[in-house]
Structure formats: structure tokens, C-alpha cells
Amino acid sequence: MTTVPAASRPPLEARAAKQRRRLRWRERGITWLLRLCAFSAVAGLLLIMLFVFREALPILTDRETQKEASLRGFFSTPLWQPVGAVPKYGLTPLLVGTLKVVLVAMGFAVPIGVMAAIFASEFAPPKVRELLKPVIEILAGIPSVVLGFFALIVMASWIQAVTGAPSRLNAFNAGIALALGILPTVFTVSEDALRAVPRSFREASLALGATRWQTAWNVTLPAAGAGVAAGVLLGLARAVGETMIVLMASGNAAITSANIFDSVRTLSASIAAEMAEVVVGSPHYSTLFFLGGILFVTTFFINVFAGLFVDRLRRRLAGA
């Protein structure tokens, strides 16, 4: 700067204008970068959809693949035997297996989760509540492979001793372990919804002479109903898609039966167990991606429904 004579320097205003222009371009560039980051979430979801369905596409379009695995075959074949001399890709045992495990899991997780949430928001003294919340956070933080391990090594023997089930690993065992996995979701979402109900609702009910239980059951729970439903749905979506727990605890035998003490194979566990051995591009490979597509679509719609319930709760409480 010292070598430049003062007279040849651009005037102050011009320099300021130049700097402003530079700053404006920088701002614009940064805005675009940030926008790109935000849209990476949209791109991620679209890419997942695109590539899961792309790899499953041969089932609908490729003649060679359809000789082995086709949509009609999925539902007309009663067996799932993908590595036999004549591979059989019947989805019935997998769908039934998934349904059984999910029903057991929901049967335990929903009553316990919702009741515990009612307890935490309505009846528990503050001290007990402060203790309960971290315990749930610990449960939520346990990796699913650890829950699967526990169900496989420890819980299966206990359950077999109590029920006398013929196989150690069965739908009931996997369902209980899965219930542990989705309990935190059901509890946390329900409890948040119950606590979002304004105090005035409860006070009005108590002032009218209702007991605390009557208030909880007839006033708070219905007011938070949409949120509790959202918690149950989010738990359901997790149960349908959860993999490691059922892979380790269910026994993985593709049996079609109504007995919850039979060993089962679920959609998610089939993908996890078989994908490592398949030839890329083979009918089996496409079929496993098709199963992934089923899981994606199912959980997607359940989650969208759950989102609608959350919106409804928010509007309802905002209007109150």
C-alpha cells in the first residue's frame, strides 16, 4: 500500500461499494451451499427409494429373473427356500413370521409403554419421575444388537423354562426382545403428548370432583390421544423394520403357523441373513431388495400417519 500514491487509490466510496459487492456474492454463495445441505435430506430419501427399487426392478421387468422369482410366485408359493436345488421364493412364511413377532412386541410394548407414560406424567412424584426418565434413556441407548444378544443367550432359556416351548428361539422370545427395543419410542412420544396437555384441563376436571384416575383416563388421555397414537405407530414402524433383534432371537426358520412358540423368519432378518451370500444381480438378490422395498413402503406409510397424528395433536392443543 505504501508504494501506491494516495491520489491513484480509488475513492473511499468506491472501495466500500466493492467490498459490499464481494460480501453480497459471498452471502449468496453461502446461502446456496446451505440450501444444498438442507436438500441433501430430500436427496437422501429419494435416492434410498430409487436404488432399493432399482435393484428390485428385475422382478417386474426381467424375463430370466421372473422364471425364478416373480410377483405371482411370491404369493402362490407357500415356501421360502431360496438356496434349494429349485429355489422357492414364497413370501407367506416371512409375512406371517413378521406379523407374529410384531404382534407379540406390540402386545407388550403398547400397554406397558402407555401405562408407564401415564404414570410418569400423571401420578409419579417428581423425584420418581426424575429417576424414571434416565432409565428409559438408558434403555433407548442400548444398541439393538445387545438386546438381540440378551434375548439369544439369556432370555431364551428363561422363557423356554417357563413356557416349555419346543424351540429355544421363537416368535415369542423375539417379540419380547423387540418390545424392549420399541418401548422407549412408545413411552417418550406418549409422555411428551400427555405432558403437553394444559394444566387447566386437569384442574377443571379435578375441580368438578373427578378423582385423579378419572381425570387421567377421561380428560388427559383423550386430549393427548393423537400423540399417544403417534407413539404407538412410530413404535410399530420400528418393530416392523428392526433387524438385529429378530435376526438373533427368532430362530430364523421360515415356518407358516399360528403358534407364537414356533421359530420364525421375518422380512428384515431374511435380508440380513441372506444378502451376504447372494450373487449380485441374481433373482435371489432382486428378491431381497424387493423385501427391502416392502419394508420401506410399510414403514414410510406408518410414519406418515404418525406425522399426521402429531400435527393433529399440535393443532388441537394450540387451539385449546
Next chain:
Amino acid sequence: MTSSTLPAALRRLPKAKPFDWGGRIFSGLTGVAALLVVLMVVVIMGNIIFFGWRTVTWEFLTAMPREGMTAGGIFPAIFGTCALVILMVVALVPFGVGAAIYLHEYARPDAWYTRAVRFSVNNLAGVPSIVFGLFGLGFFIQFVGRNLDRALGLDVVWGQPALMWAALTLALLNLPVVIVTAEEALRTVPREMREASLALGATHWQTIWSVLLPQALPGIMTGAILSVSRGAGEVAPILFTGAAYFLPYLPQLPTDQFMELGYHIFVLATQSPDVEATKPILYGTVLVLLLLTLLLNLTAILLRSRMRARLAGRTS
């Protein structure tokens, strides 16, 4: 108020509440449910700590597995897990925080594109982890990797399971966690600080970089830690994107395969020829993974509660 103006229903109310037996029983049941949850957590943790703590020695943490993984340590699995989550965080945090800044600072709340981003974030969080694994295989390995190899004229370098692809898959899985926590953190920064900075002539980005981000740092850290904890525990997404059953060496490059704690647990628990012989090692590995994730979660919870306390202190 005279009794004649009272509604008829109020006049008919009984003087004293009758004892509500049904209510007592049901509210008691809710307590039992809560107790049951606590008991289950205590039993699981107790069992793992009781059978695991003897195995976890310095040697166990730093030695290679020996004799078909029935003896020795789990060092490669710990190393692989660390390498995995570090790569994941490096890829994830800039994107996640950038997205949160955009959503909170730039986007119009009701615009269609804002709603599209929020919808995607919510639903990305609900995609099953095994589907992320399929996506990693179909997109990163079969599409990106294979085409990269073809373009560079290589044999098979990128188009196979690798540390990098597993890390990227986990990064996408954890994107919602980081976006949601970072946005929550941005909300805790008082409006006045932003306005003061803008009033002094700072641009929008200068305000974000020098005022908002330092203030929101604890919250952003919370999100990063939570994602690390989740990333360390997720096994389904890395099953076919990079985790290896056993490797006699440590991964050197992002294109190498790796051993991982969660996958190691799965392998030891389900594929071991001699379950009884591997049991001590199995319990030790579970305890290490559990302690790792719990410590990370605890840090995140403490950071978050401090942040929420600050928020509560401001609005009241």
C-alpha cells in the same frame, strides 16, 4: 350465589367423593408398568456387567483375537468402530449443521420446499436400518463404486464393501439426529444477540458464524455425540457395506474392510462353533460396547439438559 342459580347437575353432586377402588387399582397398575420397565433395564444391565466385568482387562482391549476368536482381545473391533464413527462424523456434521442453519435461518417456514425438507428429515428418521444397508450396497457399492472403478480403469477398488461406504451409509442414517438437535440448539440463541450483531452491520452469514454458531455449539455437540453413539451401535447398515467377520490386520485405507464391535457381538453370538468357549469374550465385548454407548449418551444428555435449562431460564 343462591342455590337457585346453580345448574341442576352441580346441585346433584355428592358431598364427599366415594372411594374410587377401580381408579386406585388402575393407577397402581401404571406404577407397576413403570416399575417393570425399570426392572427389565436393571436385569439386562446387571446380567451383562456381572458376567462381563472380569473379561474386560487392559489386555482384552488392546490384543488381537486368537484361536478362532475364542481367546485374545478385541482391539481390531474397537479400532474399526472408532475409525467408522470418525469418518461418519466428518461426513455428517457439516451437512447436518448446514441443513439446520438453512432451515432455521434462511428458509421461509411455510414454503413448499421447507416442508419438503422437514418431511424428508422426519421420514428418513423412520426408515429401517436394514434398508439403509440395502441402499449402501445398491447405491454406494454397486452404483458409485463400480462406476468409479470403470471410469478410472481399476479392477475392483471402490466397488466392494469398505470402511468409507459403511461410514457414508451411517452418516445418512444419522442425518436427522444432527439436523434436529442442531436446529433445537439454534433456537436457544436469544433473538437480541442476533439483532445486536445485525445492527452493528454484520451480514447474515457473519452473524451466524461469529454469534449463533459459538452459542449453539453445545447443542451441535449433543447431536454429534448422539449420532456417534447410534453409529457405534448400529449393525444392520454395515452388514453388507464393509464390516468383516475377521481380519488379521487393521484397516489402513478408507477402501479397506474393518471389524466392528456390534458386528463382532453378532458374529460371536451366532456363528461361533463353540458358544460356551466364546461366552466370556462375548460378554466382555457386549460390556465394552454398552459402556461406550452409555457414556456417549450420558454426555449428550448432560449437555442437552444444560442447554434446555438455559432456554427455560430465558423465557421465564
